[in-house]
Amino acid sequence: MADRRNFEEKHSDLPKRWRIKADLVNYIIRRYVKKLKQELELLKSKEIKLPSFFRDRRTDEEYVYDLVDGWLIEDIVCDAWLRERLIFRDKEIKVKHMGTNRDRTLQKYNPRKITTEPDFEYVTSKGKEVKVELQMARKAIKAGYDMKQSKVTRAEKNGHLFLWVIIPDDIFFIIEPGKDLKGISPTPNHLWGGKLVYHLPKERLNKIGMYNMVDEIPKDLYAVLGL
Numbered sequence: 001m002a003d004r005r006n007f008e009e010k011h012s013d014l015p016k017r018w019r020i021k022a023d024l025v026n027y028i029i030r031r032y033v034k035k036l037k038q039e040l041e042l043l044k045s046k047e048i049k050l051p052s053f054f055r056d057r058r059t060d061e062e063y064v065y066d067l068v069d070g071w072l073i074e075d076i077v078c079d080a081w082l083r084e085r086l087i088f089r090d091k092e093i094k095v096k097h098m099g100t101n102r103d104r105t106l107q108k109y110n111p112r113k114i115t116t117e118p119d120f121e122y123v124t125s126k127g128k129e130v131k132v133e134l135q136m137a138r139k140a141i142k143a144g145y146d147m148k149q150s151k152v153t154r155a156e157k158n159g160h161l162f163l164w165v166i167i168p169d170d171i172f173f174i175i176e177p178g179k180d181l182k183g184i185s186p187t188p189n190h191l192w193g194g195k196l197v198y199h200l201p202k203e204r205l206n207k208i209g210m211y212n213m214v215d216e217i218p219k220d221l222y223a224v225l226g227l
Contacts, residue, residue: 003138004065007033007072017170018213020080028080032072039064074134077165078120082132085217089227092125120163128226131160140169144205146197149186152177161224170213173205174224180208 003010007029015022043060058066086093120132133155137145145164155162155177162175175181184204186196211218217225 002062002066004062004069007036007069010069011072011076014076018081019215020076020084024080025076028072028075032068032075035071036065036068039068070136073136073165073167074119077134077136077163078132081213082120082163086122086225086227089217089222090125094123096121096123096129124226126226130226131158132163133160135162135164135175137164137166138168140166142202144199144201146189146192146199147175147181148192149196149198152181152198165213166210171210172213173208173210174221175200175208176224180204 011025011029014020015025040061043064083095086095119134121130123129133151135145135147147162154160160177162177163172164175165172181198181200184198184200186198188194189197209218209220211221217227221227
């Protein structure tokens, strides 16, 4: 069953689990508590009319909660965790695009307007520009994780990285699409309406490398992240 507790209760332990600034996390949580209230109020006059596969079996209220909760976690990962760790390693790094500065607009009618832009962009002191797309899992899955073919194709074409965060296990890993997905053929995921996906089995993830969120960025990832 999905965890849809209030945001304060649900995420209050992240500063300790991930060793990030509590004041920044609390600010982000308060921001999205307010956003959720606003969006739920708007549902009373403007119902959601997206294709059914966006919501699955969720009610409008559940869909809105999950979407806003995703934005909240995205901002915590990008701004409280990733940004701070990058700056710790490279004091001259220039962040070009942060989650908390984006326009969080809930699309209710046109799925084509749902953004597919990278979640985080930065330029290192060496002049390397890096774009990162965030993927999150709210439960650990022993069989591995799926990535939509369309998203992978776009990321590989544009040179984006994927940052995967497995929230309940407090671990992360970085995917370089052209390298780490080599040899994997897309297969249909019936839970996603038959969309083609790249499946990342646990064996492949063990080779790629999984790391603890509480730690600093490991040296193994410096080259990948341009540090």
